[in-house]
Amino acid sequence: MGRQKIPIAKIPKKNHLQVTFSKRRSGLFKKASELCTLCGVEIAILVFSPAEKVFSFGHPDVESILDRYLTRNHLPAPDQSGAQQLVDAHRNANVRDLNARLTQVLNQLEAEKKLGESLHQMRKASQKQFWWEAPINELGLHELEQLKVSMEELKKNVAKQTNKISSIAGASSTLYSSPALYGVNQYDHIGGSAGFFESKPTGFVNNIASTSTMPNHHVYNLGYGHGLF
Amino acid sequence: MARKKVNLAYITNDSVRKATFKKRKRGLLKKMRELSTLCSIQTCAIIYSPYHPEPEVWPSPLGVRSVIARFKSMPEAEQSIKMVNQESFLGQRITKAKDQLKKQQRESRELEMTQVMYKSLVGDQGLQNLGVEDLNDLGWLIEKTIEEIDERIKSLRE
Numbered sequence: 001m002g003r004q005k006i007p008i009a010k011i012p013k014k015n016h017l018q019v020t021f022s023k024r025r026s027g028l029f030k031k032a033s034e035l036c037t038l039c040g041v042e043i044a045i046l047v048f049s050p051a052e053k054v055f056s057f058g059h060p061d062v063e064s065i066l067d068r069y070l071t072r073n074h075l076p077a078p079d080q081s082g083a084q085q086l087v088d089a090h091r092n093a094n095v096r097d098l099n100a101r102l103t104q105v106l107n108q109l110e111a112e113k114k115l116g117e118s119l120h121q122m123r124k125a126s127q128k129q130f131w132w133e134a135p136i137n138e139l140g141l142h143e144l145e146q147l148k149v150s151m152e153e154l155k156k157n158v159a160k161q162t163n164k165i166s167s168i169a170g171a172s173s174t175l176y177s178s179p180a181l182y183g184v185n186q187y188d189h190i191g192g193s194a195g196f197f198e199s200k201p202t203g204f205v206n207n208i209a210s211t212s213t214m215p216n217h218h219v220y221n222l223g224y225g226h227g228l229f
Numbered sequence: 230m231a232r233k234k235v236n237l238a239y240i241t242n243d244s245v246r247k248a249t250f251k252k253r254k255r256g257l258l259k260k261m262r263e264l265s266t267l268c269s270i271q272t273c274a275i276i277y278s279p280y281h282p283e284p285e286v287w288p289s290p291l292g293v294r295s296v297i298a299r300f301k302s303m304p305e306a307e308q309s310i311k312m313v314n315q316e317s318f319l320g321q322r323i324t325k326a327k328d329q330l331k332k333q334q335r336e337s338r339e340l341e342m343t344q345v346m347y348k349s350l351v352g353d354q355g356l357q358n359l360g361v362e363d364l365n366d367l368g369w370l371i372e373k374t375i376e377e378i379d380e381r382i383k384s385l386r387e
Contacts, residue, residue, distance in 0.1 A: 017268055034235070039249055068284075109330045119341060161357070
């Protein structure tokens with residue numbers, strides 16, 4: 001978050017002013033909402049925008065607070081009708097639920113961000129260790145061509161495995177559906193019957209894959225020994 | 230400033246609640262003052278609390294009256310279009326947070342899948358462990374990576 005110290009005076013640049021208004025107006029309402037929740041107070045806030053539109057926040061609602069203020073009827077009616085009390089109780093329960101739900105989602109978001117951060121760190125570490133994991137833009141032509149060969153092989157194996165699982169599950173379709181991840185276009189199935197070849201594990205790759213406990217190695221012969229460096 | 234994570238619920242302890250009210254009200258009014266000055270706009274607040282018999286207002290009774298008058302002079306539709314209460318406001322915040330969560334989950338998933346892809350490349354990950362959805366996403370990622378490689382090869386050859 002940008003924590004610059006800014007003088008409290010009218011912002012000279014129009015764009016900056018508009019962005020500031022947007023963010024601060026939103027933050028103001030958030031603070032007002034929290035005040036109402038935490039302390040059980042009733043409040044109305046009116047804000048005119050630089051474009052002369054009006055934003056308002058009110059609890060229980062803007063209109064009733066304004067009316068109450070204007071008519072100087074500062075005391076909430078002591079003998080509130082049962083119906084009104086019911087409405088209020090219902091609304092308060094709603095707000096309680098919403099706050100709980102918001103808290104839940106915000107917690108999930110925070111956890112997910114932490115996860116993302118640690119995954120990111122892992123990726124960075126891997127990228128330093130293994131040349132083929134580096135960003136594509138940093139690889140040389142020979143490396144790229146090699147990597148492509150390995151990737152194509154992997155692609156075939158993934159297709160083959162998918163077919164295998166699909167047929168076991170009795171699914172008739174061998175077409176990849178839109179990835180759950182990206183929801184983008186269809187990924188066309190290659191036709192994994194072409195048969196992939198298994199290369200023997202080279203010594204190099206075995207060193208790298210030291211964490212593997214899978215007895216079934218499919219190794220894609222990245223050819224460190226081919227004098228890449 | 231004490232940066233404790235606050236539980237978004239009514240404070241049941243009376244003295245804590247009163248102290249919180251004082252502090253947060255002061256902070257709120259400060260924010261209003263800043264917003265008003267920085268953006269050169271009109272704003273007002275009316276607060277009813279158990280701690281004051283009269284409502285507390287900002288900037289001043291006259292200022293409030295003037296802002297309310299300006300508000301009321303607008304057509305009804307314009308008054309209500311950006312009007313929120315706790316329920317609608319919280320609803321908006323929840324929606325926004327859920328969208329951010331989905332986006333973050335997608336990013337994590339992609340990072341995870343990238344890891345799986347590279348591990349599979351050196352035989353470090355049995356594809357047998359993956360379900361159909363995983364394989365789908367993996368296939369898509371491989372395809373995308375191959376495309377990137379092709380583009381890069383092409384540009385290097387030029």
